[in-house]
Amino acid sequence: MPNKDAEGWTVATLKEYFSARLDSMDKAVSKAETAMSDRLSGMNELRGAMADQGKMMLTRAEYEGKHQALLEKLDALALRITTIESTQRGRSAGFGSIGTIISSLASLAAVVAVILSIWRH
Secondary structure (H helix, E strand, C coil): CCCCCCCCCCHHHHHHHHHHHHHHHHHHHHHHHHHHHHHHHHHHHHHHHHHHHHHHCCCHHHHHHHHHHHHHHHHHHHHHHHHHHHHHHHHHHHHHHHHHHHHHHHHHHHHHHHHHHHHHC
16 A cells, blocks of 8 residues: 555655656746747847948948048039139129220220311311
């Protein structure tokens, strides 16, 4: 006859009880390991994506170098535009002076023509 304690447990029932408990704990641990593995795999994917993205991003030093080069080109273009505008203003002023000279010569020619016509009479 098997040994029983006060609560009715025997060695066989305890063995069966703890075997069932250990089996369920093994299944729970296996599920937790699978879930953790999936989670770590997802985190590694995210980490890899961020690393790839980081390789494609512009560093501050690269930005500042390129930005400074663009500013220098912009300054050079502004200087060229200012030079062109000044040249055009000078030409306009020159054409105005030429117009004044031509008008003056035409007036002088008219005065000479009047004087000559008076002198011939």
